[in-house]
Amino acid sequence: MNLTRDLIFSILYIVGMVGIITWRRKQKDPALFFYCGTWTFALMLTYFIVLEIFYASFYFLIPLAFFSIFAFFYFTEKRRLLNGLIFNLFLISFGAYLLLLLFETQNIFIGGIFALIAVPALLILLFGIYILVVFLIWNGIIVLKRESRSLANLLTLLLGIALTLYIVATVFLINYLPAWINVLLSGIAVILIYLFIVFYNFMTVSFLYQFNRPRYNQNYIIVLGAGLINGERVSPLLAKRIDKAIAFYWAQSHATLNPPILLMSGGQGADEKLPEAIAMKNYALEKGIPERDILVETNSTTTLENMRFSKELMDRESSGGAYRAIFSSNNYHIFRAGLFAKQAQLKANGIGAKTAFYYLPNAFLREYIAILMLHKKRHMIVCCTIFGLTGLLALITLIA
Secondary structure, eight states: OHHHHHHHHHHHHHHHHHHHHHHHTTSSSOOHHHHHHHHHHHHHHHHHHHHHHHTTOOTTHHHHHHHHHHHHHHHHOSSOTHHHHHHHHHHHHHHHHHHHHHHHHOOHHHHHHHHHHHHHHHHHHHHHHHHHHHHHHHHHHHHHHHSOOOGGGGHHHHHHHHHHHHHHHHHHHTTTSOHHHHHHHHHHHHHHHHHHHHHHHHHHHHHHHTTOOOOSOOSEEEEEOOOEETTTEEOHHHHHHHHHHHHHHHHHHHHHSOOOEEEEEOOOOTTOSSOHHHHHHHHHHHTTOOGGGEEEEOOOOSHHHHHHHHHHHHHHHTTTOOOOEEEEEETTTHHHHHHHHHHTTOOEEEEEEOOOGGGHHHHHHHHHHHHHHHTHHHHHHHHHHHHHHHHHHHHHHHHO
16 A cells, blocks of 8 residues: 555656646746746645545644745735745744654655755754855855955855854864853854854745746836946846846737836946946847837936835826836845835835856845845844843853
8 A cells, every 4th residue: 555655646746747847848937946846845745644644643734834824924925034934934843744754654755855854954063064164265266266356245255264263263262261251252153143043044035035926917027227337238147137027028928918018227326327227228129129118217226216216107107006017136136125125115026037156155145234234223132132141141150
């Protein structure tokens, strides 16, 4: 019975994956990871439910409850940091569920899944900090070789060096320092752990936001501006944002014969010869987009202004009526841009253009710092509280 059940599910999974890959490869936007991942999750959930019915247990209701809570919050409002926290609670409950089910059923398949999760997690716990340091320094060197030597492009390298110094100080100096100083320094470790948890939550919600797949019924696509080359030409990074919007434009046009308006949003910087939106419009015209389907917003200088001024323009164009809009930016930027859209009271989610892999760690680190600054009071209170408590413990240790 067990072998027959597992064989049936294995065949279903393989047939389903082959069908999905065949179907999606014919589409302009295959999104194989999204569709294959969804199929994997759905069939795995079905397998667990069937298995538990066989053993007359219903442990799956626990992670399912967490996932339902996450799904409710996520589909109600995707642009929310809380979504990452709830999803991570689901992952923790799912890991505990797998362990419980493994003891209950002694199922080899579940044991394999648990090993795939547990072994990497154990390695990260044991060696994660050292792997991270090596990766950050390596990535920082790669970015320096391929990009300009600005402070923004030095973030991964600087973080790698800072963590190296912290590890060296912890390993070699801890035995030579007074106990009260070691207690005080432990506060730094706790703060680093807190900041890592915040970073992990941010990465989780940013990853989930990549799966946003808007329907082909949009009235506008806002393309967020970026710097120009020599103050007049679209940069490769900005070109990817425009190309992503153009791809959606043609996909919707073919699907519904009703293409959206491309709204190019970007003002003129002090070192630029023309507004970014005009350069973006010229690029779209060269790509074959009709001029009638392009609007320009040339006053914004920040992402928040992109959203506010674009909303004002769309409100005017729609005569105050209802409309549907999305925005296009690079994949590492769309979640924070979504937060700014929410702040501007613009109901719009983002579609992300791909970014070179080597650039992503530095870019996400920059986004994370920006997210920290958006809620700096909250994080300052937490960090000051941690440092205050460890300072009190250090004082007690010194007196004692």
